[in-house]
Amino acid sequence: MESFLQKVQNAAVLLLGSPEYFTEEEITRFLKRSGVKLTRRAEEGIVAVLEGRRMNPAEETVSESLYAQGVPHYRIAELEHLMSEKLGGREVLMSLKLGYDAKRLLRLIENEYLADELFLKLLKLWRWESDELMEGDSDARILTALLKRFLDAGNYESDVYYSPVSLLRLIRETENSAVLEALVDWPDFTFRQQRGRSVTLHEALASHEALGCRSVESLRRRKEAAVDRALAANPAIGIQGIEGFLARHDGSLDEALAANPALATEHFAELAERGEAVAETLAAFQWIDEERLEILARHFGWENLPEALADNPRIDPKAFGGLLAKAPEEFRRRLAANPALPSEFVEKLAKSDDERILEALASNPAVEGERLRKLRERFGDGAERIDEALAANPSTPARLLEAFYETGREPLLAALAANPSTPMEILHQLKLDFRFYPLVSQNPTFVERANFEMGMR
Numbered sequence: 001m002e003s004f005l006q007k008v009q010n011a012a013v014l015l016l017g018s019p020e021y022f023t024e025e026e027i028t029r030f031l032k033r034s035g036v037k038l039t040r041r042a043e044e045g046i047v048a049v050l051e052g053r054r055m056n057p058a059e060e061t062v063s064e065s066l067y068a069q070g071v072p073h074y075r076i077a078e079l080e081h082l083m084s085e086k087l088g089g090r091e092v093l094m095s096l097k098l099g100y101d102a103k104r105l106l107r108l109i110e111n112e113y114l115a116d117e118l119f120l121k122l123l124k125l126w127r128w129e130s131d132e133l134m135e136g137d138s139d140a141r142i143l144t145a146l147l148k149r150f151l152d153a154g155n156y157e158s159d160v161y162y163s164p165v166s167l168l169r170l171i172r173e174t175e176n177s178a179v180l181e182a183l184v185d186w187p188d189f190t191f192r193q194q195r196g197r198s199v200t201l202h203e204a205l206a207s208h209e210a211l212g213c214r215s216v217e218s219l220r221r222r223k224e225a226a227v228d229r230a231l232a233a234n235p236a237i238g239i240q241g242i243e244g245f246l247a248r249h250d251g252s253l254d255e256a257l258a259a260n261p262a263l264a265t266e267h268f269a270e271l272a273e274r275g276e277a278v279a280e281t282l283a284a285f286q287w288i289d290e291e292r293l294e295i296l297a298r299h300f301g302w303e304n305l306p307e308a309l310a311d312n313p314r315i316d317p318k319a320f321g322g323l324l325a326k327a328p329e330e331f332r333r334r335l336a337a338n339p340a341l342p343s344e345f346v347e348k349l350a351k352s353d354d355e356r357i358l359e360a361l362a363s364n365p366a367v368e369g370e371r372l373r374k375l376r377e378r379f380g381d382g383a384e385r386i387d388e389a390l391a392a393n394p395s396t397p398a399r400l401l402e403a404f405y406e407t408g409r410e411p412l413l414a415a416l417a418a419n420p421s422t423p424m425e426i427l428h429q430l431k432l433d434f435r436f437y438p439l440v441s442q443n444p445t446f447v448e449r450a451n452f453e454m455g456m457r
Contacts, residue, residue: 001074001078001081001082004072004074005031005034006034008034008036008047008048009035009036010035010037011035011037011045011048012036012037012038012039012043012046012047013031013036013037013038013039013046013047013048013049013050014039014040014041014042014046014048014049014062014066015027015038015039015040015050015052015076016049016050016051016052016059016062016063017051017052017053017054017056017059017076018052018053018054019052019053019080020052020076021080021107021108021110022080022083022107023107024038026083027079030079030083038050042062042065042066046066046071047071048071048072048073048074049063049066049067049071049072049073050074050075050076050079051073051074051075051076052076053076080111080113081113084111084113084114085113087114089115089117089118092108092118092122093118093121093122093125096125097125100125100127102127105126106138106141106142108122109126109142109145110145112148112149116149117178119149120178120179120182123146123182124182124185126142128186128187131187131189132164132189133164133167134163140162143164143167144161144162146167146170147160147161147166147167147170148161150170150174150179151166151169151170151173152173153166164189165191167183167189167191168191168199168204171201171204171205171208172204172208174210175210176210177210177211177215178212180205180208180210180211180212180215181212181214181215183201184202184205184214184215184218185218186201187201188200188201188202189201191204200226202219202222202227203226203227203230204230205219206219206227206228206230206234207230207231207233208234208236209234209236211234211236212236216234216236216237216241219231220241225252228253229252229253229256230256231245232245232253232256232257232260233256233257233259233260234260235260235261235262237260237262238262239264242260242263242264243267245257246267246270246271249274251274251278254274254278255277255278255281257271258271258281258282258285258286259281259284259285259286261285261286261287263286265291265292268286268292268295269295272295279296279299279300279306280308283296283305283312284309284311284312285312285314286314287314287315287316288312288314288316289316289318289319290316290318290319290322292319293319293323297326302326302327302328303328305323305327305331307331309323309331310323310327310331310334310335310338311334311338312340313339313340315338315340317342317344317345320341320342320345321345323335324345324349329354332349332357333354333356333357334360335360336349336364337360337361337364338364339365339366341364341366343366343368346361346366346367346368346371347371349361350371350374350375355385355386358375358379358383358386359383359385361375362375362376362386362389362393363389363390363392363393364393364395365393365394365395367393367395368395369395369396370397372390372395372397373397373400376390376400384411387404387409387412388411388415390404391404391411391412391415391416392415392418392419393419393421394420394421395421396419398421398423401416401421401423401426402423402426404416405426410435413430413433413435413436414435414436414439417430417436417439417440417443418439418440418442418443419443420443420444420445421445422443422445424445424446424449427446431446
Protein backbone atom coordinates (compact mmCIF):
# COMPACT_ATOMS: atom_id res chain seq x y z
CA MET A 1 0.00 0.00 0.00
CA GLU A 2 2.75 2.47 0.89
CA SER A 3 4.67 1.84 -2.36
CA PHE A 4 1.43 2.24 -4.33
CA LEU A 5 0.70 5.64 -2.75
CA GLN A 6 4.22 6.79 -3.53
CA LYS A 7 3.71 5.98 -7.22
CA VAL A 8 0.36 7.68 -7.83
CA GLN A 9 -0.23 11.43 -7.81
CA ASN A 10 -3.37 13.50 -8.44
CA ALA A 11 -5.40 10.30 -8.67
CA ALA A 12 -8.65 9.04 -7.12
CA VAL A 13 -9.18 5.96 -4.96
CA LEU A 14 -12.68 4.49 -4.58
CA LEU A 15 -13.81 3.47 -1.08
CA LEU A 16 -16.44 0.73 -0.92
CA GLY A 17 -17.89 -0.40 2.38
CA SER A 18 -16.86 1.01 5.76
CA PRO A 19 -13.51 1.60 7.46
CA GLU A 20 -13.09 0.19 10.98
CA TYR A 21 -10.54 2.14 12.99
CA PHE A 22 -10.49 5.52 11.22
CA THR A 23 -13.23 7.81 9.95
CA GLU A 24 -13.57 8.71 6.27
CA GLU A 25 -12.42 12.24 7.14
CA GLU A 26 -9.21 10.90 8.70
CA ILE A 27 -8.56 8.62 5.72
CA THR A 28 -9.24 11.51 3.33
CA ARG A 29 -6.70 13.74 5.13
CA PHE A 30 -4.10 10.96 5.16
CA LEU A 31 -4.44 10.23 1.43
CA LYS A 32 -4.45 13.93 0.58
CA ARG A 33 -0.92 14.22 1.95
CA SER A 34 0.10 11.69 -0.71
CA GLY A 35 -1.73 13.60 -3.43
CA VAL A 36 -4.54 11.04 -3.62
CA LYS A 37 -8.25 11.81 -3.53
CA LEU A 38 -10.75 9.54 -1.76
CA THR A 39 -14.10 9.18 -3.45
CA ARG A 40 -17.31 7.24 -2.99
CA ARG A 41 -18.30 7.43 -6.68
CA ALA A 42 -17.08 5.13 -9.44
CA GLU A 43 -15.90 8.03 -11.59
CA GLU A 44 -13.41 8.23 -14.40
CA GLY A 45 -9.73 7.98 -13.45
CA ILE A 46 -10.13 5.58 -10.50
CA VAL A 47 -6.67 4.06 -9.96
CA ALA A 48 -7.52 1.67 -7.12
CA VAL A 49 -10.35 0.30 -5.01
CA LEU A 50 -10.31 0.16 -1.23
CA GLU A 51 -12.59 -2.63 -0.05
CA GLY A 52 -13.92 -1.90 3.40
CA ARG A 53 -16.14 -3.95 5.66
CA ARG A 54 -19.87 -4.56 5.21
CA MET A 55 -20.13 -3.77 1.49
CA ASN A 56 -23.70 -3.72 0.22
CA PRO A 57 -24.78 -5.63 -2.95
CA ALA A 58 -24.47 -2.53 -5.17
CA GLU A 59 -20.92 -1.91 -3.95
CA GLU A 60 -20.00 -5.55 -4.55
CA THR A 61 -21.24 -5.22 -8.15
CA VAL A 62 -19.09 -2.10 -8.67
CA SER A 63 -16.09 -3.89 -7.14
CA GLU A 64 -16.46 -6.87 -9.45
CA SER A 65 -16.84 -4.62 -12.51
CA LEU A 66 -13.69 -2.61 -11.75
CA TYR A 67 -11.77 -5.80 -10.93
CA ALA A 68 -12.71 -7.13 -14.39
CA GLN A 69 -11.30 -3.90 -15.88
CA GLY A 70 -7.96 -4.55 -14.15
CA VAL A 71 -8.23 -1.86 -11.47
CA PRO A 72 -6.12 -2.97 -8.46
CA HIS A 73 -8.00 -3.74 -5.23
CA TYR A 74 -6.73 -3.24 -1.67
CA ARG A 75 -8.29 -4.17 1.65
CA ILE A 76 -9.07 -1.25 3.94
CA ALA A 77 -7.09 -3.09 6.64
CA GLU A 78 -3.89 -2.52 4.63
CA LEU A 79 -4.43 1.25 4.59
CA GLU A 80 -5.48 1.37 8.26
CA HIS A 81 -2.39 -0.62 9.20
CA LEU A 82 -0.22 1.92 7.34
CA MET A 83 -2.06 4.85 8.94
CA SER A 84 -1.56 3.32 12.39
CA GLU A 85 2.19 3.00 11.81
CA LYS A 86 2.40 6.63 10.67
CA LEU A 87 0.26 7.95 13.52
CA GLY A 88 2.06 10.57 15.62
CA GLY A 89 1.68 9.31 19.18
CA ARG A 90 2.52 12.62 20.87
CA GLU A 91 0.09 14.57 18.68
CA VAL A 92 -2.73 12.09 19.28
CA LEU A 93 -2.22 12.08 23.04
CA MET A 94 -2.05 15.87 23.19
CA SER A 95 -5.20 16.34 21.13
CA LEU A 96 -7.14 13.88 23.33
CA LYS A 97 -5.93 15.56 26.51
CA LEU A 98 -6.95 18.99 25.18
CA GLY A 99 -10.33 17.78 23.96
CA TYR A 100 -11.56 14.44 25.32
CA ASP A 101 -13.34 12.52 22.56
CA ALA A 102 -14.62 9.19 23.89
CA LYS A 103 -15.65 7.84 20.48
CA ARG A 104 -12.29 8.58 18.91
CA LEU A 105 -10.41 7.22 21.92
CA LEU A 106 -12.46 4.02 21.81
CA ARG A 107 -11.69 3.55 18.11
CA LEU A 108 -7.98 4.06 18.74
CA ILE A 109 -7.87 1.66 21.68
CA GLU A 110 -9.63 -1.01 19.62
CA ASN A 111 -7.16 -0.49 16.76
CA GLU A 112 -5.17 -3.74 16.70
CA TYR A 113 -2.45 -2.14 14.56
CA LEU A 114 -1.34 0.43 17.14
CA ALA A 115 1.96 -0.22 18.92
CA ASP A 116 1.60 -1.54 22.48
CA GLU A 117 3.31 1.52 23.94
CA LEU A 118 0.80 3.95 22.42
CA PHE A 119 -2.10 1.62 23.27
CA LEU A 120 -1.18 1.64 26.97
CA LYS A 121 -0.85 5.43 27.02
CA LEU A 122 -4.26 5.79 25.43
CA LEU A 123 -5.70 3.29 27.92
CA LYS A 124 -4.79 5.62 30.79
CA LEU A 125 -6.94 8.38 29.24
CA TRP A 126 -10.18 6.38 29.27
CA ARG A 127 -12.87 7.72 31.59
CA TRP A 128 -14.84 4.80 32.99
CA GLU A 129 -18.60 4.99 32.65
CA SER A 130 -19.56 2.46 35.34
CA ASP A 131 -18.38 1.05 38.65
CA GLU A 132 -18.35 -2.55 37.46
CA LEU A 133 -16.21 -4.07 34.72
CA MET A 134 -18.13 -4.67 31.48
CA GLU A 135 -21.29 -3.09 32.88
CA GLY A 136 -21.32 -0.42 30.19
CA ASP A 137 -20.93 -1.26 26.48
CA SER A 138 -17.96 1.07 25.91
CA ASP A 139 -16.21 -0.08 29.09
CA ALA A 140 -16.68 -3.68 28.00
CA ARG A 141 -15.08 -2.93 24.62
CA ILE A 142 -12.10 -1.29 26.33
CA LEU A 143 -11.49 -4.32 28.54
CA THR A 144 -11.92 -6.72 25.61
CA ALA A 145 -9.35 -4.76 23.58
CA LEU A 146 -6.86 -5.01 26.45
CA LEU A 147 -7.43 -8.74 26.91
CA LYS A 148 -7.17 -9.53 23.19
CA ARG A 149 -3.86 -7.71 23.02
CA PHE A 150 -2.14 -9.05 26.12
CA LEU A 151 -3.91 -12.20 27.39
CA ASP A 152 -2.53 -15.40 25.90
CA ALA A 153 -5.71 -17.46 25.55
CA GLY A 154 -5.79 -20.78 23.70
CA ASN A 155 -7.70 -21.60 20.54
CA TYR A 156 -10.65 -22.84 22.54
CA GLU A 157 -10.74 -19.98 25.05
CA SER A 158 -11.83 -16.99 22.96
CA ASP A 159 -14.79 -16.47 25.30
CA VAL A 160 -12.40 -15.34 28.05
CA TYR A 161 -11.92 -12.03 26.24
CA TYR A 162 -15.48 -11.11 27.22
CA SER A 163 -15.31 -12.03 30.91
CA PRO A 164 -14.36 -9.44 33.55
CA VAL A 165 -12.61 -12.06 35.70
CA SER A 166 -10.13 -12.52 32.83
CA LEU A 167 -8.55 -9.23 33.86
CA LEU A 168 -7.50 -10.92 37.10
CA ARG A 169 -6.04 -13.76 35.04
CA LEU A 170 -4.12 -11.27 32.90
CA ILE A 171 -2.68 -9.59 36.00
CA ARG A 172 -1.52 -12.93 37.38
CA GLU A 173 -0.03 -14.20 34.11
CA THR A 174 1.63 -11.14 32.58
CA GLU A 175 5.28 -10.23 33.13
CA ASN A 176 4.83 -6.88 31.39
CA SER A 177 5.36 -4.12 33.98
CA ALA A 178 4.00 -1.51 31.53
CA VAL A 179 0.64 -3.34 31.46
CA LEU A 180 0.54 -3.37 35.25
CA GLU A 181 1.39 0.33 35.38
CA ALA A 182 -1.46 1.13 32.99
CA LEU A 183 -3.89 -0.62 35.35
CA VAL A 184 -2.74 1.07 38.56
CA ASP A 185 -4.91 4.16 37.94
CA TRP A 186 -8.05 2.17 37.06
CA PRO A 187 -11.04 2.16 39.44
CA ASP A 188 -10.71 -0.43 42.19
CA PHE A 189 -12.90 -3.09 40.64
CA THR A 190 -13.68 -6.13 42.81
CA PHE A 191 -13.35 -9.70 41.57
CA ARG A 192 -15.65 -12.12 43.35
CA GLN A 193 -14.17 -15.57 43.82
CA GLN A 194 -15.28 -18.90 45.20
CA ARG A 195 -16.72 -19.32 48.70
CA GLY A 196 -17.66 -15.67 48.99
CA ARG A 197 -14.07 -14.46 48.79
CA SER A 198 -13.13 -11.40 46.77
CA VAL A 199 -10.02 -9.51 45.74
CA THR A 200 -9.76 -5.98 44.40
CA LEU A 201 -7.89 -4.91 41.30
CA HIS A 202 -5.29 -3.04 43.34
CA GLU A 203 -4.73 -5.93 45.76
CA ALA A 204 -4.02 -8.18 42.78
CA LEU A 205 -1.64 -5.62 41.28
CA ALA A 206 0.13 -5.08 44.62
CA SER A 207 1.06 -8.77 44.84
CA HIS A 208 2.71 -8.92 41.37
CA GLU A 209 6.50 -9.14 41.42
CA ALA A 210 6.87 -7.41 38.03
CA LEU A 211 5.65 -4.07 39.42
CA GLY A 212 7.84 -1.10 38.55
CA CYS A 213 8.87 1.64 41.00
CA ARG A 214 6.18 4.07 39.81
CA SER A 215 3.46 1.45 40.23
CA VAL A 216 4.66 0.56 43.73
CA GLU A 217 4.63 4.20 44.75
CA SER A 218 1.16 4.76 43.28
CA LEU A 219 -0.21 1.79 45.19
CA ARG A 220 1.42 2.89 48.44
CA ARG A 221 -0.19 6.32 48.12
CA ARG A 222 -3.61 4.65 48.21
CA LYS A 223 -3.02 3.87 51.92
CA GLU A 224 -5.35 0.88 51.91
CA ALA A 225 -4.66 -1.86 54.46
CA ALA A 226 -5.24 -4.80 52.09
CA VAL A 227 -3.08 -3.23 49.37
CA ASP A 228 -0.31 -2.48 51.87
CA ARG A 229 -0.33 -6.11 53.07
CA ALA A 230 0.01 -7.35 49.51
CA LEU A 231 2.86 -4.92 48.87
CA ALA A 232 4.63 -5.90 52.09
CA ALA A 233 4.98 -9.48 50.86
CA ASN A 234 6.14 -8.39 47.40
CA PRO A 235 9.91 -8.30 46.66
CA ALA A 236 9.24 -5.55 44.11
CA ILE A 237 9.10 -2.98 46.94
CA GLY A 238 12.85 -3.36 47.54
CA ILE A 239 14.83 -2.75 50.72
CA GLN A 240 13.59 0.82 51.14
CA GLY A 241 9.97 -0.33 50.97
CA ILE A 242 10.61 -3.15 53.46
CA GLU A 243 12.19 -0.75 55.93
CA GLY A 244 9.29 1.66 55.50
CA PHE A 245 6.78 -1.03 56.44
CA LEU A 246 8.98 -2.28 59.31
CA ALA A 247 9.00 1.20 60.80
CA ARG A 248 5.21 1.15 61.11
CA HIS A 249 5.27 -1.71 63.69
CA ASP A 250 1.97 -3.04 62.37
CA GLY A 251 1.33 -6.71 63.23
CA SER A 252 -0.48 -7.58 59.99
CA LEU A 253 2.22 -5.86 57.93
CA ASP A 254 4.95 -7.65 59.91
CA GLU A 255 3.39 -11.02 59.10
CA ALA A 256 3.20 -10.09 55.41
CA LEU A 257 6.81 -8.87 55.45
CA ALA A 258 7.85 -12.21 56.94
CA ALA A 259 6.80 -13.86 53.66
CA ASN A 260 8.75 -11.39 51.49
CA PRO A 261 11.64 -13.24 49.77
CA ALA A 262 13.67 -10.01 49.55
CA LEU A 263 14.23 -9.78 53.33
CA ALA A 264 17.80 -9.19 54.45
CA THR A 265 19.04 -11.16 57.47
CA GLU A 266 18.91 -8.02 59.65
CA HIS A 267 15.21 -7.66 58.80
CA PHE A 268 14.74 -11.39 59.47
CA ALA A 269 16.23 -11.00 62.96
CA GLU A 270 14.10 -7.97 63.73
CA LEU A 271 10.88 -9.67 62.64
CA ALA A 272 11.70 -12.83 64.61
CA GLU A 273 11.18 -10.75 67.76
CA ARG A 274 7.74 -9.50 66.75
CA GLY A 275 5.56 -12.35 67.86
CA GLU A 276 4.95 -16.05 67.39
CA ALA A 277 2.86 -15.75 64.20
CA VAL A 278 5.51 -13.59 62.50
CA ALA A 279 8.36 -15.95 63.50
CA GLU A 280 6.41 -18.97 62.21
CA THR A 281 5.84 -17.19 58.89
CA LEU A 282 9.59 -16.55 58.64
CA ALA A 283 10.25 -20.25 59.27
CA ALA A 284 7.77 -21.27 56.58
CA PHE A 285 8.66 -18.89 53.74
CA GLN A 286 12.17 -17.47 54.11
CA TRP A 287 15.48 -18.77 52.82
CA ILE A 288 17.02 -20.50 55.85
CA ASP A 289 20.79 -20.62 56.18
CA GLU A 290 22.82 -21.41 59.31
CA GLU A 291 22.65 -17.84 60.63
CA ARG A 292 18.88 -17.64 60.24
CA LEU A 293 18.44 -21.11 61.71
CA GLU A 294 20.26 -19.97 64.83
CA ILE A 295 17.93 -16.97 65.07
CA LEU A 296 14.91 -19.28 64.95
CA ALA A 297 16.47 -21.72 67.42
CA ARG A 298 17.03 -18.88 69.90
CA HIS A 299 13.43 -17.80 69.51
CA PHE A 300 11.70 -21.19 69.66
CA GLY A 301 14.32 -23.51 71.14
CA TRP A 302 15.48 -26.65 69.27
CA GLU A 303 12.72 -28.73 70.86
CA ASN A 304 9.92 -26.41 69.71
CA LEU A 305 10.84 -25.48 66.15
CA PRO A 306 7.64 -24.96 64.11
CA GLU A 307 6.60 -27.81 61.81
CA ALA A 308 6.38 -25.31 58.94
CA LEU A 309 10.17 -25.05 59.01
CA ALA A 310 10.49 -28.77 58.23
CA ASP A 311 8.33 -28.25 55.12
CA ASN A 312 10.17 -25.13 53.93
CA PRO A 313 11.59 -25.79 50.42
CA ARG A 314 14.22 -23.05 50.83
CA ILE A 315 16.68 -24.51 53.34
CA ASP A 316 20.44 -24.36 52.79
CA PRO A 317 22.13 -27.81 52.87
CA LYS A 318 24.26 -26.81 55.89
CA ALA A 319 21.10 -25.76 57.73
CA PHE A 320 19.58 -29.13 56.83
CA GLY A 321 22.54 -30.77 58.53
CA GLY A 322 22.02 -28.70 61.66
CA LEU A 323 18.32 -29.60 61.79
CA LEU A 324 18.99 -33.32 61.38
CA ALA A 325 21.59 -33.18 64.16
CA LYS A 326 19.68 -31.10 66.74
CA ALA A 327 15.95 -31.19 66.02
CA PRO A 328 13.66 -33.72 67.78
CA GLU A 329 12.64 -37.02 66.15
CA GLU A 330 9.19 -35.93 64.97
CA PHE A 331 10.70 -32.87 63.28
CA ARG A 332 13.27 -35.05 61.45
CA ARG A 333 10.46 -37.26 60.15
CA ARG A 334 8.78 -34.27 58.53
CA LEU A 335 12.14 -33.06 57.24
CA ALA A 336 12.65 -36.40 55.47
CA ALA A 337 9.56 -35.66 53.34
CA ASN A 338 10.77 -32.20 52.30
CA PRO A 339 11.04 -32.11 48.46
CA ALA A 340 14.14 -29.91 48.84
CA LEU A 341 15.98 -32.58 50.88
CA PRO A 342 19.63 -32.50 49.67
CA SER A 343 20.82 -35.77 48.14
CA GLU A 344 23.70 -36.07 50.61
CA PHE A 345 21.21 -36.60 53.44
CA VAL A 346 19.06 -39.17 51.67
CA GLU A 347 21.59 -41.96 52.18
CA LYS A 348 21.97 -41.09 55.84
CA LEU A 349 18.22 -41.11 56.48
CA ALA A 350 17.75 -44.32 54.49
CA LYS A 351 19.84 -46.15 57.11
CA SER A 352 17.45 -45.17 59.89
CA ASP A 353 15.51 -47.81 61.80
CA ASP A 354 12.60 -45.43 62.27
CA GLU A 355 9.91 -46.69 59.88
CA ARG A 356 8.14 -43.32 59.89
CA ILE A 357 11.30 -41.61 58.61
CA LEU A 358 11.58 -44.26 55.90
CA GLU A 359 7.90 -43.78 55.04
CA ALA A 360 8.54 -40.04 54.66
CA LEU A 361 11.50 -40.78 52.38
CA ALA A 362 9.34 -43.14 50.33
CA SER A 363 6.89 -40.30 49.71
CA ASN A 364 9.55 -37.73 48.82
CA PRO A 365 9.69 -36.97 45.05
CA ALA A 366 13.24 -35.65 45.49
CA VAL A 367 14.53 -39.17 46.22
CA GLU A 368 15.87 -40.90 43.11
CA GLY A 369 14.10 -43.93 41.69
CA GLU A 370 16.95 -46.34 42.41
CA ARG A 371 17.00 -45.37 46.08
CA LEU A 372 13.21 -45.86 46.24
CA ARG A 373 13.59 -49.31 44.66
CA LYS A 374 16.20 -50.29 47.27
CA LEU A 375 13.94 -49.00 50.01
CA ARG A 376 11.17 -51.31 48.77
CA GLU A 377 13.58 -54.25 48.61
CA ARG A 378 14.59 -53.64 52.20
CA PHE A 379 11.03 -54.17 53.44
CA GLY A 380 9.59 -56.48 50.78
CA ASP A 381 5.85 -56.91 51.30
CA GLY A 382 5.98 -56.23 55.00
CA ALA A 383 5.37 -52.46 55.17
CA GLU A 384 1.99 -51.41 53.77
CA ARG A 385 2.38 -47.70 54.57
CA ILE A 386 5.72 -47.55 52.77
CA ASP A 387 4.15 -49.26 49.76
CA GLU A 388 1.34 -46.70 49.74
CA ALA A 389 3.87 -43.86 49.92
CA LEU A 390 5.84 -45.35 47.03
CA ALA A 391 2.70 -45.88 44.95
CA ALA A 392 1.88 -42.17 45.27
CA ASN A 393 5.44 -40.93 44.62
CA PRO A 394 5.98 -39.64 41.03
CA SER A 395 9.67 -40.60 41.27
CA THR A 396 8.94 -44.30 41.85
CA PRO A 397 10.16 -46.45 38.89
CA ALA A 398 7.44 -47.58 36.47
CA ARG A 399 8.19 -51.26 37.04
CA LEU A 400 7.52 -50.86 40.74
CA LEU A 401 4.27 -49.02 40.03
CA GLU A 402 3.21 -51.86 37.74
CA ALA A 403 3.97 -54.35 40.52
CA PHE A 404 1.75 -52.38 42.91
CA TYR A 405 -1.07 -52.50 40.36
CA GLU A 406 -0.80 -56.26 40.15
CA THR A 407 -1.43 -56.58 43.90
CA GLY A 408 -5.01 -55.35 43.45
CA ARG A 409 -4.93 -53.69 46.89
CA GLU A 410 -7.35 -50.78 47.03
CA PRO A 411 -5.09 -48.27 48.88
CA LEU A 412 -2.31 -48.89 46.34
CA LEU A 413 -4.69 -48.57 43.39
CA ALA A 414 -6.04 -45.28 44.75
CA ALA A 415 -2.49 -43.93 45.08
CA LEU A 416 -1.66 -45.06 41.53
CA ALA A 417 -4.81 -43.39 40.16
CA ALA A 418 -3.57 -40.00 41.38
CA ASN A 419 0.13 -40.50 40.56
CA PRO A 420 1.15 -38.56 37.39
CA SER A 421 3.92 -41.12 36.72
CA THR A 422 1.55 -44.10 36.56
CA PRO A 423 1.70 -45.63 33.04
CA MET A 424 -1.25 -44.68 30.81
CA GLU A 425 -2.26 -48.32 30.31
CA ILE A 426 -2.85 -48.64 34.05
CA LEU A 427 -4.72 -45.32 34.23
CA HIS A 428 -7.03 -46.48 31.44
CA GLN A 429 -7.80 -49.61 33.45
CA LEU A 430 -8.33 -47.70 36.68
CA LYS A 431 -10.74 -45.21 35.09
CA LEU A 432 -13.14 -48.09 34.46
CA ASP A 433 -13.52 -48.62 38.21
CA PHE A 434 -16.00 -46.15 39.77
CA ARG A 435 -13.89 -46.08 42.95
CA PHE A 436 -10.88 -44.61 41.17
CA TYR A 437 -12.41 -42.68 38.26
CA PRO A 438 -12.58 -39.35 40.21
CA LEU A 439 -8.86 -39.64 40.99
CA VAL A 440 -7.90 -40.58 37.43
CA SER A 441 -9.98 -37.71 36.01
CA GLN A 442 -7.86 -35.25 38.04
CA ASN A 443 -4.52 -36.91 37.20
CA PRO A 444 -2.54 -34.32 35.15
CA THR A 445 -0.98 -37.00 32.92
CA PHE A 446 -4.36 -38.49 32.08
CA VAL A 447 -5.96 -35.07 31.51
CA GLU A 448 -3.14 -33.97 29.19
CA ARG A 449 -3.38 -37.17 27.18
CA ALA A 450 -7.16 -36.94 26.96
CA ASN A 451 -6.96 -33.34 25.73
CA PHE A 452 -4.37 -34.34 23.13
CA GLU A 453 -6.53 -37.21 21.85
CA MET A 454 -9.52 -34.85 21.56
CA GLY A 455 -7.42 -32.32 19.65
CA MET A 456 -7.59 -29.70 22.42
CA ARG A 457 -3.81 -29.37 22.85
